[in-house]
Amino acid sequence: MLLCVYNTHSKNNMPNKLYKKIAKSTKKHPSKQNIKIAVDNCIFTVINDKLYILLIQMKKKPYTNKWALPGGLIGDKETSHNAALRILNEQTAVSDVYLEQLFTFDRPDRDPFGRVVSVAHFALIPNRGINLRTISKYADVKWQRVSDLPKLAYDHDEIVKYAKKRLAWKIKYTNVVWSLLPEKFTFTELQNVYETILGKRLDRRNFRKKFLALKLIKSTGKKVMRGVHRPAMTYQFKSREAKIVDIL
Amino acid sequence: MLLCVYNTHSKNNMPNKLYKKIAKSTKKHPSKQNIKIAVDNCIFTVINDKLYILLIQMKKKPYTNKWALPGGLIGDKETSHNAALRILNEQTAVSDVYLEQLFTFDRPDRDPFGRVVSVAHFALIPNRGINLRTISKYADVKWQRVSDLPKLAYDHDEIVKYAKKRLAWKIKYTNVVWSLLPEKFTFTELQNVYETILGKRLDRRNFRKKFLALKLIKSTGKKVMRGVHRPAMTYQFKSREAKIVDIL
DNA sequence: CCAAAAGTGTTAACGCTACACCCATGT
DNA sequence: ACATGGGTGTAGCGTTAACACTTTTGG
Numbered sequence: 204m205l206l207c208v209y210n211t212h213s214k215n216n217m218p219n220k221l222y223k224k225i226a227k228s229t230k231k232h233p234s235k236q237n238i239k240i241a242v243d244n245c246i247f248t249v250i251n252d253k254l255y256i257l258l259i260q261m262k263k264k265p266y267t268n269k270w271a272l273p274g275g276l277i278g279d280k281e282t283s284h285n286a287a288l289r290i291l292n293e294q295t296a297v298s299d300v301y302l303e304q305l306f307t308f309d310r311p312d313r314d315p316f317g318r319v320v321s322v323a324h325f326a327l328i329p330n331r332g333i334n335l336r337t338i339s340k341y342a343d344v345k346w347q348r349v350s351d352l353p354k355l356a357y358d359h360d361e362i363v364k365y366a367k368k369r370l371a372w373k374i375k376y377t378n379v380v381w382s383l384l385p386e387k388f389t390f391t392e393l394q395n396v397y398e399t400i401l402g403k404r405l406d407r408r409n410f411r412k413k414f415l416a417l418k419l420i421k422s423t424g425k426k427v428m429r430g431v432h433r434p435a436m437t438y439q440f441k442s443r444e445a446k447i448v449d450i451l
Numbered sequence: 452m453l454l455c456v457y458n459t460h461s462k463n464n465m466p467n468k469l470y471k472k473i474a475k476s477t478k479k480h481p482s483k484q485n486i487k488i489a490v491d492n493c494i495f496t497v498i499n500d501k502l503y504i505l506l507i508q509m510k511k512k513p514y515t516n517k518w519a520l521p522g523g524l525i526g527d528k529e530t531s532h533n534a535a536l537r538i539l540n541e542q543t544a545v546s547d548v549y550l551e552q553l554f555t556f557d558r559p560d561r562d563p564f565g566r567v568v569s570v571a572h573f574a575l576i577p578n579r580g581i582n583l584r585t586i587s588k589y590a591d592v593k594w595q596r597v598s599d600l601p602k603l604a605y606d607h608d609e610i611v612k613y614a615k616k617r618l619a620w621k622i623k624y625t626n627v628v629w630s631l632l633p634e635k636f637t638f639t640e641l642q643n644v645y646e647t648i649l650g651k652r653l654d655r656r657n658f659r660k661k662f663l664a665l666k667l668i669k670s671t672g673k674k675v676m677r678g679v680h681r682p683a684m685t686y687q688f689k690s691r692e693a694k695i696v697d698i699l
Numbered sequence: 700c701c702a703a704a705a706g707t708g709t710t711a712a713c714g715c716t717a718c719a720c721c722c723a724t725g726t
Numbered sequence: 727a728c729a730t731g732g733g734t735g736t737a738g739c740g741t742t743a744a745c746a747c748t749t750t751t752g753g
Contacts, residue, residue, distance in 0.1 A: 236524050240486050240568055276484050279566060283557045307555045307570050309531045318527060320488055322555050322568075391704075408707070409743065432704040433750035639731075656734070657716065680730040681723035 243274035301382035491522035549630035
């Protein structure tokens, strides 16, 4: 099942005729404003019950070999949402993604190459055998444990900090967990995601009770072995769409 | 955050098609970007227990005489926050203001004059004898009841809709109410703000109990007459800073 | 038999909701 | 005296948090 999540602010009504009209009339804004606008993605996933974000390694000075969030300028006819999807696709080729606008970072000195305002985005993807690919612009790409982040380029430390907060909130008050999990998962796996993100242990019985009461997931009827012990029932989400539900 | 979820297996898989189109047309990073960046303010206040927002009346075509949110381009060395403050000041001359970034609206066709991305801001100000002033750029300025809004220019309807949601959330889960109230206020006034914003009536005793338990406000010791009935105690906030507290 | 995680209920404390009567004032 | 909003307490209910033993498997 392929899934794209769009927020309502990036409506899909962008007829090409309109682009042309816009292109023709762009001189009507008198200002000599010289600011570029970009997108940076904070992409989370869970691998072996640990939380990771995607980092790229930069080539250009003064950030040579520094790690940073993947990003890039927005196209003239592109929404920031689509720019974020495009950039996400450059590294991951995933399609099953939860994506939302995070915050716009605009300190005038945040980019040494000139004034660039960044519309940071926040993505959650399940770790289903994603093949990372490095594009020529970057030296490398990798998944980095969130609990062990290096100092990042630009103001990306700040963006990640903000994104972590948003993630903790999201997971508590919405059902976005589905976007971090494989299609079938055990209750322990589900709980581990919560414990990792919230940074605290939860009572197994209470967690199970509460989560089942939300009626978001159903048993698949199949059990799975996850080690030398009793097999665990697997579950799946009944529906994969964004909802606001008070979870924990 | 409002979300639309599209399943690409379904018949009407607009997003996926659109995504591919965009991905193709903007594959390479745009070297020369022609996008302006602006700020729009959604400024709330409470007057006589009713919720209002500040609107300006436009002069230029095609929006002549239409109402809109006050806004303007960001200066080359200015943060969007400061731009929002500057613009707020053009109309209101208030200093006691709660201001935060709301969302970045970036539909390519949102501005008929050219591509302008707007970092919408959200402001709450107390109604302490604010004198509105119209600047020459606009035909007029006014406070407009939120329950009775005209159709606005650009995508400002959408911005206001989003801001109203954010306000309802903020008032429930943080202590920002202080920014909508005068220094001293009665419990009924406080409750009226909540009822107006949440759009429902609240039980007087429970509201009082709950709010007092938060220990955010204290009695001033002075009573005030608000009509032909028993005088009411006035209260004030102990501290006027942003906190997250579960209120209602 | 042992280790290791899966699975399962009950109780006590707390918080929330619902609800009705007296008080202080100006006319 | 009366109309108007100000001010107050309690009881029932539902939700949450704390807590321990049995089951299933592979080695």
